[in-house]
Amino acid sequence: MELFLTSQSLNPNRAERLQNRLLQAKRAFTTRHVDCNQAERLVRTGATPKAGDVILARVTSIGQHPRIENIHGRRGQLYVGDEIIVAYGNRYAPDQFEAFVPTDLDECDLVAGGGVASRMTRKHASMKSPTKIEVIGLLARQDGTALNLADFAIRSSAAATRPQTVIFVVGSSMNAGKTTTAGGLVHGLTRAGFRVGAAKLTGTGSGGDLWTMRDAGAVEALDFTDAGHASTFGLKGEGLEKIATTLLGKLAAVGVEVAIIEIADGLLQSETAELVQTANAKGWHDGIVFAAADAMGAAFGANWLAQRGITPLALSGLVSASPLAAGEAAQSAGLPIATLADLRDPIAVTKIVFRDHAALREAA
Amino acid sequence: MLQSLRRVEFIPAPSPDTPDCFVSFAGPHAPTLVTIHGISRNAAEMATRFALHAAFEEVNIITPLFERSHFGKYQLMQTRKAQKTNSGQALFNLLQHFEAQGEIGAGKVMLFGFSGGAQMAHRLAMLYPERVSRLCAASAGWYLLPDRDLPYPYGLGEGCPVAVTDGFLDVPTTVLVGSRDTRIDASVRQDPVIVQKQGRHRRQRADTWVRLMTDQALARNQAPNVKLVTLENVSHDFGLCVREANLLDHAAAALLL
Numbered sequence: 001m002e003l004f005l006t007s008q009s010l011n012p013n014r015a016e017r018l019q020n021r022l023l024q025a026k027r028a029f030t031t032r033h034v035d036c037n038q039a040e041r042l043v044r045t046g047a048t049p050k051a052g053d054v055i056l057a058r059v060t061s062i063g064q065h066p067r068i069e070n071i072h073g074r075r076g077q078l079y080v081g082d083e084i085i086v087a088y089g090n091r092y093a094p095d096q097f098e099a100f101v102p103t104d105l106d107e108c109d110l111v112a113g114g115g116v117a118s119r120m121t122r123k124h125a126s127m128k129s130p131t132k133i134e135v136i137g138l139l140a141r142q143d144g145t146a147l148n149l150a151d152f153a154i155r156s157s158a159a160a161t162r163p164q165t166v167i168f169v170v171g172s173s174m175n176a177g178k179t180t181t182a183g184g185l186v187h188g189l190t191r192a193g194f195r196v197g198a199a200k201l202t203g204t205g206s207g208g209d210l211w212t213m214r215d216a217g218a219v220e221a222l223d224f225t226d227a228g229h230a231s232t233f234g235l236k237g238e239g240l241e242k243i244a245t246t247l248l249g250k251l252a253a254v255g256v257e258v259a260i261i262e263i264a265d266g267l268l269q270s271e272t273a274e275l276v277q278t279a280n281a282k283g284w285h286d287g288i289v290f291a292a293a294d295a296m297g298a299a300f301g302a303n304w305l306a307q308r309g310i311t312p313l314a315l316s317g318l319v320s321a322s323p324l325a326a327g328e329a330a331q332s333a334g335l336p337i338a339t340l341a342d343l344r345d346p347i348a349v350t351k352i353v354f355r356d357h358a359a360l361r362e363a364a
Numbered sequence: 365m366l367q368s369l370r371r372v373e374f375i376p377a378p379s380p381d382t383p384d385c386f387v388s389f390a391g392p393h394a395p396t397l398v399t400i401h402g403i404s405r406n407a408a409e410m411a412t413r414f415a416l417h418a419a420f421e422e423v424n425i426i427t428p429l430f431e432r433s434h435f436g437k438y439q440l441m442q443t444r445k446a447q448k449t450n451s452g453q454a455l456f457n458l459l460q461h462f463e464a465q466g467e468i469g470a471g472k473v474m475l476f477g478f479s480g481g482a483q484m485a486h487r488l489a490m491l492y493p494e495r496v497s498r499l500c501a502a503s504a505g506w507y508l509l510p511d512r513d514l515p516y517p518y519g520l521g522e523g524c525p526v527a528v529t530d531g532f533l534d535v536p537t538t539v540l541v542g543s544r545d546t547r548i549d550a551s552v553r554q555d556p557v558i559v560q561k562q563g564r565h566r567r568q569r570a571d572t573w574v575r576l577m578t579d580q581a582l583a584r585n586q587a588p589n590v591k592l593v594t595l596e597n598v599s600h601d602f603g604l605c606v607r608e609a610n611l612l613d614h615a616a617a618a619l620l621l
Contacts, residue, residue, distance in 0.1 A: 164412070164416060192408055193404075193406045193408075193409030194412075347429070347431070350409075351374050354373055354408055356374060
């Protein structure tokens with residue numbers, strides 16, 4: 001057996017000891033762009049954490065999230081005592097948790113498997129208690145400034161632009177079928193001959209949706225974590241706009257011709273509502289596909305959008321899987337239904353995406 | 365701040381005897397280009413690529429979508445059922461509709477086709493030269509030969525839907541084919557009459573057709589109006605031909621004065 005010498009010092013200093021410790025830790029998806037070599041010390045007391053700050057933490061009890069998604073997308077098992085590298089962020093997930101970045105470095109919760117540290121305030125009745133983590137310290141530079149996801153974000157170009165065709169996917173609620181709809185659009189349009197990219201502008205950091213887009217054929221898939229945020233709950237106008245313009249600009253820069261852009265949660269969620277209206281006002285997209293969980297959600301959503309001067313290209317999502325519910329939705333909303341098969345079909349999907357807006361408004 | 369370039373729109377068939385289509389209009393005084401897809405029916409992609417190419421900025425782009433259910437033999441401008449409208453007539457109906465709507469002007473149109481679309485495009489130009497200003501046929505599977513002893517759709521003899529004049533020799537025509545478009549798969553027809561008269565694969569057939577058209581012109585003491593351009597190192601894929609062999613630049617050179 002050959003023995004290899006490493007560059008590790010026999011008497012490592014504090015920064016070297018920290019680097020060795022970080023190498024052993026389980027590093028979460030949200031922190032995949034962070035250059036941990038910049039960390040020279042841990043700040044353990046006296047700091048007020050901010051969203052995006054990166055921490056080394058220890059798992060103290062296993063709850064709702066028994067696994068953590070690593071920087072490569074693999075969901076690895078967690079054990080009590082594991083040291084993990086995660087980022088602070090808020091969470092808004094009606095089917096899971098509401099949580100906020102704490103104001104101290106005391107014990108908090110792992111509120112998302114993608115690696116979001118926060119303090120849970122409310123949870124869905126079906127949820128277990130969150131996995132608990134003890135904060136060992138903020139990863140910091142020599143001067144004490146914390147490493148933050150924003151320090152490693154994609155930079156938006158000076159001349160903001162966007163792909164030629166941009167389609168937004170918005171929905172009636174969490175788990176209404178938005179990601180499936182977006183994946184279907186990506187796949188169908190890729191088969192139709194286009195270079196397709198995808199982005200998720202809001203939500204909580206997790207690789208699952210990005211892998212779905214990649215698997216569907218997206219040449220590039222980005223989300224708000226690429227723009228320096230572990231989650232977007234609580235962000236307001238300027239922050240959301242910067243995420244949108246940064247990600248759209250990046251997709252354009254890599255030659256994406258058609259971009260499929262997903263916005264998390266439902267239209268009644270405040271960031272989603274704000275973003276949909278801003279996007280429409282600023283001409284960020286060429287159309288919206290509305291994913292609804294059921295016919296009532298479809299009718300309400302179509303009406304909500306119509307009140308703001310927006311006519312979706314089609315209704316899709318869970319409601320489209322049921323011919324009866326889809327019929328109710330189409331009749332009440334006056335909009336065409338796009339099933340998953342339609343979205344994945346290279347001819348049918350182009351009829352939806354390139355639909356004549358004036359005719360659509362007239363029909364609705 | 366964010367830019368949006370020229371938009372392509374899907375227009376559902378305005379009547380039962382017209383096809384759906386993808387369009388990008390530049391105005392009634394702009395020239396009109398009809399682009400015809402192959403059997404993958406990538407009409408949206410084709411319309412988009414032409415509409416966004418700088419050379420076609422001031423050109424109306426109309427790309428009909430000939431779906432299998434209504435226009436199964438669109439390449440040949442034939443129908444499976446006698447009472448159905450063939451693809452050629454359906455296209456003329458569509459152009460008439462857009463003229464009536466004021467979206468395009470009346471008169472001849474430029475024609476581009478790829479693969480099965482090139483088959484239809486060159487047949488349309490040969491049968492209705494008075495409707496076509498210029499033709500660019502890329503990677504057709506096989507050709508309608510200028511031979512009045514061969515039955516239609518192989519030649520201009522028995523069964524030809526119109527009495528063909530020599531007007532087709534006057535239509536400026538460019539044939540494009542990939543240098544590696546020699547693969548013979550299920551989509552390349554191997555009817556004995558086609559193989560015998562035109563060759564086995566698309567590149568041979570393009571060579572043959574251009575030679576026969578040239579011979580026809582010379583036999584009538586006309587200067588030949590047809591030329592062959594070989595796209596180096598590409599085979600039979602529209603997207604690849606666009607990206608790697610500048611297909612649209614060649615189309616622009618062939619179609620735009």
